Every structure is written in structure tokens, then in C-alpha cells.
Amino acid sequence: MSDILDVLVVGGGPVGACAAALLLASSADDIGPLRVGVLEPNRPRPAGGPLESRVVAVSRASEHILKSASAWDRVLGPRVAAYERMRIWHESFAPSSAGALVFDAAEVGEPNLGSIVAHRLLQAALLDAVAEVGGRIEPAGLVGLHVGPEYVTVETSTGSLSARLVIGADGARSAVRQLLGLTADITDFKETAIVATVATEQPHDKTAWQRFMRNGTLAFLPLADGASSIVWSADNNVATTLVGLSATEFAAELDRASDLALGHTRLLSDAQAFPLQRLAAHRYVAHRCALIGDAAHVVHPLAGQGVNLGLLDAAALAELIMGARREREDPGALRVLRRYERWRKSEVAFMSTAISAFDRLLAHGSGPISRLAQRGLGVVNRSQEIKRFFVSRALGVAGELPRSARP
Numbered sequence: 001m002s003d004i005l006d007v008l009v010v011g012g013g014p015v016g017a018c019a020a021a022l023l024l025a026s027s028a029d030d031i032g033p034l035r036v037g038v039l040e041p042n043r044p045r046p047a048g049g050p051l052e053s054r055v056v057a058v059s060r061a062s063e064h065i066l067k068s069a070s071a072w073d074r075v076l077g078p079r080v081a082a083y084e085r086m087r088i089w090h091e092s093f094a095p096s097s098a099g100a101l102v103f104d105a106a107e108v109g110e111p112n113l114g115s116i117v118a119h120r121l122l123q124a125a126l127l128d129a130v131a132e133v134g135g136r137i138e139p140a141g142l143v144g145l146h147v148g149p150e151y152v153t154v155e156t157s158t159g160s161l162s163a164r165l166v167i168g169a170d171g172a173r174s175a176v177r178q179l180l181g182l183t184a185d186i187t188d189f190k191e192t193a194i195v196a197t198v199a200t201e202q203p204h205d206k207t208a209w210q211r212f213m214r215n216g217t218l219a220f221l222p223l224a225d226g227a228s229s230i231v232w233s234a235d236n237n238v239a240t241t242l243v244g245l246s247a248t249e250f251a252a253e254l255d256r257a258s259d260l261a262l263g264h265t266r267l268l269s270d271a272q273a274f275p276l277q278r279l280a281a282h283r284y285v286a287h288r289c290a291l292i293g294d295a296a297h298v299v300h301p302l303a304g305q306g307v308n309l310g311l312l313d314a315a316a317l318a319e320l321i322m323g324a325r326r327e328r329e330d331p332g333a334l335r336v337l338r339r340y341e342r343w344r345k346s347e348v349a350f351m352s353t354a355i356s357a358f359d360r361l362l363a364h365g366s367g368p369i370s371r372l373a374q375r376g377l378g379v380v381n382r383s384q385e386i387k388r389f390f391v392s393r394a395l396g397v398a399g400e401l402p403r404s405a406r407p
């Protein structure tokens with residue numbers, strides 16, 4: 001029995017690695033050490049390599065979680081950029097017109113609205129935090145799963161492992177979810193997000209810029225070196241054409257789509273394509289198993305919330321597991337895991353619905369309600385109360401927060 005781990009996290013992406021790091025960090029206290037393993041076939045090399053185009057906007061709540069997981073100091077460095085403002089507008093308006101919605105951290109007494117961090121840097125920092133406190137990182141993938149009454153046996157590409165609780169954090173195509181037979185609603189947005197790093201003629205001014213168009217969304221996320229990372233969500237056929245263009249042709253299309261909000265642009269990296277879907281698992285838990293992050297839910301990237309929602313899952317689940325341990329309850333018992341599901345599922349559903357509505361009304365709609373919403377950005381800009389509501393959501397400090405997500 002001594003070979004049985006307490007918790008095995010399948011998938012060491014940012015969310016799975018964070019769950020493992022939080023469990024290890026909090027079990028270092030009075031309850032005694034927890035044996036935690038992470039199964040990750042593609043551990044990223046340490047930071048320092050070439051610039052990575054795929055970045056995520058990390059919210060204030062996520063920053064607190066990363067501090068609790070002893071990973072924030074590893075994330076911080078010359079490549080991380082705090083952003084102080086967001087400017088959102090619809091293509092029917094000029095970027096600096098009264099039709100734009102601007103959120104400024106200073107207006108809510110915050111130093112910034114969050115940080116732009118390379119996805120791989122975040123993942124590497126969290127896995128390093130796991131390794132440093134004795135977590136076992138297995139460089140293998142899951143291929144099979146057997147759930148027994150006392151523990152789960154996981155077949156990997158190199159052998160097998162057993163654990164009293166398995167956390168499925170293996171992304172949108174989660175093998176854990178599928179092997180457990182947990183069903184999900186999957187909606188194909190028929191859109192692709194193009195991600196690239198670009199130089200802009202005008203400085204980004206520590207601002208995240210987002211333009212809603214009739215056929216998609218374009219965001220410029222400010223990077224520390226003055227460049228910007230773009231996330232351009234377009235209908236699949238448009239995206240296919242865009243990624244096939246030369247660097248000069250692509251920049252010309254980007255200039256048109258951005259309405260030159262930051263002046264002329266120049267491509268600094270390849271343009272990568274990510275097909276977009278919405279996914280909502282019907283259940284997040286089964287006996288001795290729980291899903292977190294993209295394995296449980298995938299949202300449209302336009303609001304930059306996927307990682308943030310996943311880190312909140314990781315924090316909520318870690319808090320409940322540690323609470324169960326303190327009460328001498330079995331953390332793999334379904335009644336414990338259902339508390340996690342109740343906590344996170346409604347919160348995620350609210351966010352996911354709101355984000356999809358934004359996509360439908362602002363980026364694609366052309367009817368009267370859409371036109372109202374498009375004009376409404378400027379109206380929202382004039383209401384401090386509504387703005388505060390949106391800022392609290394952007395900072396991730398709304399809803400029922402796990403302890404590690406609080407200041």
C-alpha cells in the first residue's frame with residue numbers, strides 16, 4: 001500500500017500543476033505531508049528560450065493563488081508585464097471615441113488590472129514549485145484508468161501508478177473525462193484564434209486593447225519588451241486565409257482589423273492557430289476523481305478567463321481536500337468532491353454564458369439587440385457602478401473565492 005499516492009494530478013498544465021503545488025504547500029503545515037504526483041508528458045524547458053506568442057492575462061485572484069502555490073516569485077521577471085488599462089470598442093466607433101469602454105486600474109485604487117504571462121513560463125514556474133517541495137513529476141501520459149473502492153490505478157505510457165484521488169487536469173480533450181465516461185456539452189464556435197507577437201508603431205501604454213468586429217475579435221496584449229501579443233478570433237475560413245499570408249500581407253490585414261489603433265504593425269513571430277470551442281462537462285466529479293480547468297470547461301478566449309477559472313478550480317479543490325483531511329474525511333469520497341462541483345460549476349457556468357453572450361452580441365450580431373450592445377459600451381463607460389462590476393470580474397475578485405485567492 002505504501003506505493004499509493006494521496007493525489008495524482010493527470011496533466012501538468014498551469015491548472016494541474018497549480019493544484020499539485022497548492023496541495024503540497026498547504027500540507028507542509030500541521031497535518032503532515034501529502035504524497036502528490038503529476039503526470040505530464042510535455043514538461044516545458046525552463047524560461048529563457050525564444051519569445052513565446054501564447055500568453056495569458058493572469059487576474060489578481062490568480063496572482064494570490066500563485067503566491068500561495070509558491071510560484072509567483074518564479075513567474076515574476078523581465079518578461080512579465082502588468083497591464084493598467086483595458087480599452088474595448090466596437091468597429092462602428094473609433095478606438096479613442098466616446099463609444100469606447102475604458103477600465104483603468106487607478107479608478108478602482110488598484111496598481112494594475114493583472115499581468116500578461118507566457119503560458120509556458122506559468123506552467124514551468126508551477127511545475128518547478130511542485131518539484132521543489134517533493135512532488136513527483138512523471139514524464140508520461142495517461143493511457144488507462146481503473147477506479148477501485150479504495151484507490152484509482154492509472155496506466156501510463158511507461159507503467160502504472162495508484163492514488164486515492166485522481167485529478168483530471170489534462171485539458172480540453174481530457175482522457176480522464178472520457179475514460180470516466182463523464183459527458184460534456186461541446187459547441188464548436190466555428191472560429192479560430194490566431195496568436196502572434198507583433199511590434200506596433202505606437203506604444204501599447206500598458207493597455208490591453210480589444211476591438212469587437214462583425215466577424216470576430218482582436219486583442220493586443222501588452223508585453224514587457226514593448227511588443228504586443230495578439231489574439232485574433234475570426235471565422236474559420238478567414239483564419240485559414242490569414243495564417244497562409246506572408247508576414248507583410250498579414251500585417252496589412254492586421255492594420256485594417258485594428259483600425260490602426262496602435263499604428264502600423266510588424267509580425268515578430270509565426271501566427272499560430274487555435275480552433276475555438278465551448279465545453280461544459282455535465283459532472284466535474286466521480287468516485288475518487290475530479291476534473292479541473294479545461295478538462296471540465298472551456299470558454300471563449302475573448303475575456304481571457306480560461307486559466308483564471310482553472311486556477312480558481314485548483315484552489316477550491318485543494319482547499320476542500322485539505323479541509324477533509326483535517327476532519328479525517330476521505331478526500332476521494334464523492335460527498336467531499338461534490339462540494340467542489342457545487343462550488344465551481346455554477347460560477348463557471350455564469351462566466352461562460354456571459355462570455356458567449358459577449359461573443360454573440362458584440363463580435364457577430366447585427367440585429368437591434370446587438371446594435372444596442374455595441375453602442376452600450378460607451379454607455380457603460382459613463383457608469384462607474386457598472387464599470388466597478390466588470391472590473392471586479394476582470395480582477396477575478398467576485399463570487400465565492402477560495403482562501404488562497406484572497407489578499
Ligand SMILES: Cc1cc2nc3c(=O)[nH]c(=O)nc-3n(C[C@H](O)[C@H](O)[C@H](O)COP(=O)(O)OP(=O)(O)OC[C@H]3O[C@@H](n4cnc5c(N)ncnc54)[C@H](O)[C@@H]3O)c2cc1C
Pocket residue numbers: 010011012013014015016039040041042055056057058119140141142143169170171172175193194195231274292293294295301303304305306307308309310
Ligand atoms: C488563443 C487562446 C488565448 C487564451 N488566452 C487566455 C488568457 O488571456 N487568459 C486566460 O486565463 N486563459 C486564456 N486562454 C485559455 C487557457 O489557455 C486555458 O484555459 C488553459 O491553458 C487551461 O489550462 P489547463 O492546465 O487546464 O489545460 P492545458 O493548458 O491544456 O494543459 C493540459 C496539460 O495536460 C497534459 N496532457 C494532455 N493529455 C494528457 C494525458 N493523456 N496524460 C497526461 N497529461 C496529459 C498536456 O501535456 C498539458 O500540459 C486562452 C486560450 C487560447 C486558445
